[in-house]
Amino acid sequence: MAIGQYLERARDALGLQRASDELVREQFRWLSRQIPVLYAIMFVNSLFMAFAVLEGAGPVMAFAFPAFTAPIMLGRLLLWRHRAASLEGRSVAQMRKALRGIIFAAAGVAILLGSWAVMIMWSVPAQYYAFIPLFTILSTITCAYCLMALPAATYAVILTGSFYITLAMSLTGDVMMMGMAANMLLVALLVIYMVANQFAQMSRIVASRSLMLEQRAYANRLAHHDQLTNMPNRRAFMDALNRIRTQRPEKPVAVAMIDMNGFKPINDTYGHAAGDRLLINAGQCLTAVVGKDGIVARLGGDEFAVLFPRPQGPEWVKAKVQHMLRELGKPINLGEHEIRLGAAFGIAMKTEMPDDPMEMMVHADIALYEAKNSKSSAMSVFEGNMEERVRRRTMIEQALSDDMQMAGITLNFQPIFALKTGDHVGFEALARWEHPVLGTIAASDFVTAAERSGLATKLTVHLFREALKTARQWPGNSRLSFNLSGSGLGTSNLDTILPAMLSEMQFDPSRLCVEVTETALLSNPEVAQRVLGKLQAIGVRIALDDFGAGYASIGYLQQMRFDDIKLDGSLISQIVYDARARDLLIGVLHLCKAVNADVTAEMVENVEQLTLLKALPIENVQGYLLGRPVPDFDTMEPDPSNAAVRKHLFMR
Structure with a gap:
């Protein structure tokens, strides 16, 4: 030794x-x-x-x-x-x-x-x-x-x-x-x-x-830190809020909730490793901007939160959020791909900490929901009336979960006409809900509530059954156009449910046109393509709805085969008065014809629009000028003179 x-x-x-x-x-x-x-x-x-x-x-x-x-x-x-x-x-x-x-x-x-x-x-x-x-x-x-x-x-x-x-x-x-x-x-x-x-x-x-x-x-660190980003987690964030409530409850405080836009499709397309890199990058970006002015935490998934324990006024908080938005919007390189990941911010600002610090999180989350549903801004500040809207959304979700109340959702049918001849082609089924307590509930509200609460498939099945009951009584080969929501299309087995219902109702699949929006396709592209492909294989027509309203519809024209394309009303509304709008419409129509799809123009509201559209390669039209949504076929034509008026419009 x-x-x-x-x-x-x-x-x-x-x-x-x-x-x-x-x-x-x-x-x-x-x-x-x-x-x-x-x-x-x-x-x-x-x-x-x-x-x-x-x-x-x-x-x-x-x-x-x-x-x-x-x-x-x-x-x-x-x-x-x-x-x-x-x-x-x-x-x-x-x-x-x-x-x-x-x-x-x-x-x-x-x-x-x-x-x-x-x-x-x-x-x-x-x-x-x-x-x-x-x-x-x-x-x-x-x-x-x-x-x-x-x-x-x-x-x-x-x-x-x-x-x-x-x-x-x-x-x-x-x-x-x-x-x-x-x-x-x-x-x-x-x-x-x-x-x-x-x-x-x-x-x-x-x-x-x-x-x-x-x-x-180590256990305490695991309990208070996110393992992927090494940032504080939800528990640590709540502890920080509670400390402020204990130490300085009378001082101003602000909380921002953040949700990444488009993270799920990117994660599904490029893989979880790429998704993890995006989340780590987002966390580092937020932390760098906030610095010593606040605490940044990852709450879970693609959701983050920022606590400003000493905000220097509302404009200061908004400036910080705008800075974070700019930084998050910068391109990120993922191998050969350059990705831009946006975000929505919900802000809650108080002159003093509430008795329950959780109220800050709830209000910021409400504001975040408003920001995510806003088309004008990626940032929303909590206001008192937002809470009322949340209560209404909650009541809608509860009503949807009750079969008896869901049965109160009915269908109206708006007619669709062949542009060249004026012949009746079919109807688009449009859901309506007159609730005994909540009053009129817009379709966008209860469809969104159904998607959020996992009831989209249940709602789709209910409405589809009601639509088939009505459509099978129509004369001739009138076509039924039925809309599928994003959640209902992307997360269910509608490719087996809908064909089974068609067979049960003895309804010819060739008389059915399923309409899907770009948003519906985004929810889960692979599942959506599988469902639509199986429906198309049995003769169901597939239509891309609201074409021209989004930013990536052209990509879907390359990926999928559509039988019909329905132009968004925003492409039609200005064509009478704006030459640029007409040129844009003509360019969009060239794209539609390039994929060999029939075109339907929505929201035709006046004779001038109809006259201009007749000179373009458009097959079908619908709008209030030609027919409003009605409960059934019989109420559409109570007066034979209406048909004569409509025929006169098409003959002009």
Whole structure:
């Protein structure tokens, strides 16, 4: 074994190894309590020994050690009281230095004690010999116990304190004294063994406690940090809100909730690794902008939150949010692809923290919902009337979950006509809901509520069944156009449900046209294409609705085959008065014809629009000019003169 390994073992045995910081603190705490006891016992023992040998040794020799060491022990006692009082403010390095000082001090005092005992032994008659080893061994054992937390100091006291006295006792030639010397050496060795075991146990306890504290700290970190982004999580964010409520409830506070736009399609298209990179990048971006002005947390999924504990006014908060919006909108490189990831922000600002800090989160979330549904702004600030709208949305969701109330949703049918001949082609089914308590509920509101609450498929099945009941009574080959929502199309098994219902109702699939919007296709492109492909395979026509309203519809024209394309009303509304609008419409029609799809123009409101459209390659039209939504076919034509008027319009 190398010399270095022997030295390492020796250091370990002496307790001089590179101890952990926590072990050093524990040693310091132990000794801070024991040092006063140690000095008190040594001083009392030395006085008793001095009085015991006073007559034989004389006052100078008897009181030499107590007189010399008393001021030293008193000084160190006061010093240790000061150190113990300032324990929390001391560094580990200072504690290590103090412990090394104890080792040298213990060895020095033991040498003085041993030397004093030997000098007395050689200067007093034999009848005093018994007192000397008695007081010496008592002092040695007492010191060993008090210094147990620092083995090196204990060993120094035992070895140096015992060496002189046992040597002197052995040299007396007295058999009894020599036996006592041998006994003292044996006791010293046993004490060393006991101290080593005690210190080893202390080390294990401290190590176990340190490990437990580390594990607790790690668990606490896991509980309060997001593992992907290493940012504070929802729990940490709520803790921060609660701290503000406790420490400064009367001060202004602001919270912003953030939801990434288009994250799911990007995650599905490029994979979860790319999605993780986007989330990490978004977290870093938000943290960089907020800086020391707030706390940024990832709440889960693609949702983040920012807490501004000291906002400098509403405009300051809005400026911060605008800065975050600009940074999040910058392009991100994912390999060969450049991605732009936008976001929606909901802001709640209060002049003081509410009694329930959760109110800040709720209001910011309400504002976020408004921002996500706004076409004009990616940022929304909470206002009082927003809460009323949330209550209404909640009531709509609850009504949808009740079969009896959902049955109150009915259908109106708007007619569709062939542009060139004016012949009736079919109807588009449009849902209507007159609720006994909530009044008129817009289709966009209850369809969105159904998607949000997971009831989209249930609503679709209910409306589709009602539409087939009406459509199978229509004369001739009138076509039924039926809209599928995003959630209903992207997350269900409609590719099996709808064909089964067509068969049950004995409705010819070729008379059905399923209309889907770009939003519906975005919810889950792969599932949407599968569902539409299976419907198309049995003869159902597929129409892309609201073409021209979005920004990526051209891409879908390349990916999927559509039988019909319905032009968004925004392309029709200005064609009479705006030449650019007419040119744009003509360009869009060229795209539609390039994919060999029939075109239907929606929202035809006046004769001038109809006249212009007749000169363009458009197959079908619908709008209030030609026919409003009606409950059924019979109510559409109560007066034969309406048909004559319509025929006159088409013949112009």
